[in-house]
Amino acid sequence: MPHFSLFSPLRLGAHQLSHRVVMAPLTRMRAQQPGNIPGEVNARYYAQRASVGGLLVTEATQISQRGQGYPATPGIHSSEQIAGWRLVTDGVHAKGGLIFLQLWHVGRISHRSHQPDGRLPLAPSAVKPAGDALTASWEKAPFETPREVGLDEIPSLVGEYRGAASNALAAGFDGVELHAANGYLLDQFLRDGTNRRTDRYGGSFENRARLLLEVLDAVGEVFGLNRVGIRLSPLGTFNDMRDSDPVGIFSHVLRALAKRSIAYVHLIEARGDERALDEGLPLDSGAAPTAALFRPFYPGVLIGAGGFTCESADEALAAGTVDAVAFGRLFISNPDLPLRLKLDAELNSYDRTTFYGGAAQGYTDYATLEDLRASESQVSELIVELAIDQIGLSKRPQDVFLQCLRQIFARNILGGVASVDWEVVRLLKTRH
Numbered sequence: 001m002p003h004f005s006l007f008s009p010l011r012l013g014a015h016q017l018s019h020r021v022v023m024a025p026l027t028r029m030r031a032q033q034p035g036n037i038p039g040e041v042n043a044r045y046y047a048q049r050a051s052v053g054g055l056l057v058t059e060a061t062q063i064s065q066r067g068q069g070y071p072a073t074p075g076i077h078s079s080e081q082i083a084g085w086r087l088v089t090d091g092v093h094a095k096g097g098l099i100f101l102q103l104w105h106v107g108r109i110s111h112r113s114h115q116p117d118g119r120l121p122l123a124p125s126a127v128k129p130a131g132d133a134l135t136a137s138w139e140k141a142p143f144e145t146p147r148e149v150g151l152d153e154i155p156s157l158v159g160e161y162r163g164a165a166s167n168a169l170a171a172g173f174d175g176v177e178l179h180a181a182n183g184y185l186l187d188q189f190l191r192d193g194t195n196r197r198t199d200r201y202g203g204s205f206e207n208r209a210r211l212l213l214e215v216l217d218a219v220g221e222v223f224g225l226n227r228v229g230i231r232l233s234p235l236g237t238f239n240d241m242r243d244s245d246p247v248g249i250f251s252h253v254l255r256a257l258a259k260r261s262i263a264y265v266h267l268i269e270a271r272g273d274e275r276a277l278d279e280g281l282p283l284d285s286g287a288a289p290t291a292a293l294f295r296p297f298y299p300g301v302l303i304g305a306g307g308f309t310c311e312s313a314d315e316a317l318a319a320g321t322v323d324a325v326a327f328g329r330l331f332i333s334n335p336d337l338p339l340r341l342k343l344d345a346e347l348n349s350y351d352r353t354t355f356y357g358g359a360a361q362g363y364t365d366y367a368t369l370e371d372l373r374a375s376e377s378q379v380s381e382l383i384v385e386l387a388i389d390q391i392g393l394s395k396r397p398q399d400v401f402l403q404c405l406r407q408i409f410a411r412n413i414l415g416g417v418a419s420v421d422w423e424v425v426r427l428l429k430t431r432h
């Protein structure tokens with residue numbers, strides 16, 4: 001069944017999208033070293049996934065060295081990184097696509113080995129996350145208790161976001177998305193499991209939302225608020241997150257965002273929590289319960305994400321709980337995902353072992369439909385040649401016969417051509 005609603009246009013702040021299939025932010029840990037600089041291979045990856053009027057959100061990108069938490073993630077705080085990202089934005093724009101940069105500070109999820117001065121990572125409060133960090137040398141090491149960021153340091157933190165946004169503008173991005181989800185710095189300030197402060201950045205909903213809104217205003221001064229989106233995971237538990245009243249704090253945040261004309265809010269469904277993804281759990285793919293819960297607080301453009309299929313995306317769009325849907329893992333393995341969904345074509349499956357780190361394998365080598373069709377016609381030619389050899393076929397076989405031949409070959413693919421029962425093929429030929 002064709003899927004029309006995902007393919008209707010959408011006004012997204014300052015931009016006009018021609019469809020609603022968004023590429024979700026996806027960390028792939030393939031930035032050039034040293035310097036965490038995007039390069040040609042990254043530019044190819046994003047250009048492959050661009051479509052006319054389609055929105056891509058980049059992988060999370062650290063706003064400063066202090067904000068890094070994993071090896072080989074790209075940054076947006078050096079002139080080399082700006083130049084590297086320019087390759088990416090040029091490639092996406094050449095295909096008529098739009099691209100937002102996801103701005104990231106991991107807070108307590110970092111490790112000393114990523115810190116410029118070897119100091120402890122910073123966080124709203126000295127609350128240690130359960131689990132392990134991934135060090136600069138790709139080793140697991142237990143998280144340490146972070147140091148509480150001083151009140152006097154907060155303006156420079158906000159300044160890091162502002163600087164990163166200016167760099168993103170210089171690199172040619174169409175907008176930025178603030179990563180305030182999945183247990184990273186801005187999320188750590190929002191939730192009371194990680195924010196125990198007693199100053200104006202802790203305690204009440206208003207205080208806990210203060211840093212996010214200050215960062216939003218700073219970044220908005222650079223790009224205009226209508227080119228800024230925000231990603232939230234209100235019910236997510238990844239990175240050891242919790243809150244005593246998630247509906248309370250996140251409905252407060254959404255109400256505050258509704259008063260500002262930002263480009264969009266991007267909500268992660270609880271089922272699409274990265275913990276579930278890490279453990280490879282099957283996700284229930286129903287419509288959008290998290291978005292349905294929070295929709296009443298936010299009338300603007302809402303992008304849903306987490307475990308969506310084409311069908312559940314359509315359902316959520318039809319119900320009005322989301323306005324667009326971001327796909328993550330399916331975009332990893334299907335560079336031409338919007339086209340495939342539009343044609344209701346078969347999807348490539350993804351290889352989890354190549355999600356993080358490495359080079360082109362599992363990154364830029366997933367086939368497009370066009371590649372598959374080209375190789376299919378090559379296979380047909382090969383089959384015809386083999387059949388001519390073996391049974392003296394004199395003219396191009398009819399389609400039905402070709403189909404049968406294909407099936408025989410598919411079944412014998414492991415045993416090789418030698419195991420094909422040519423008597424069966426001969427028999428088939430007499431019938432067609």
Ligand SMILES: Cc1cc2nc3c(=O)[nH]c(=O)nc-3n(C[C@H](O)[C@H](O)[C@H](O)COP(=O)(O)O)c2cc1C
Binds near residue numbers: 182268
């Ligand atoms: C390999 C991988 C990397 C991810 N990196 C990020 C990231 O950098 N920023 C982010 O906000 N979410 C990240 N996510 C979460 C995805 O954006 C998305 O919410 C999640 O994959 C669920 O959507 P899906 O079911 O369509 O894959 C990542 C997920 C995966 C699988």
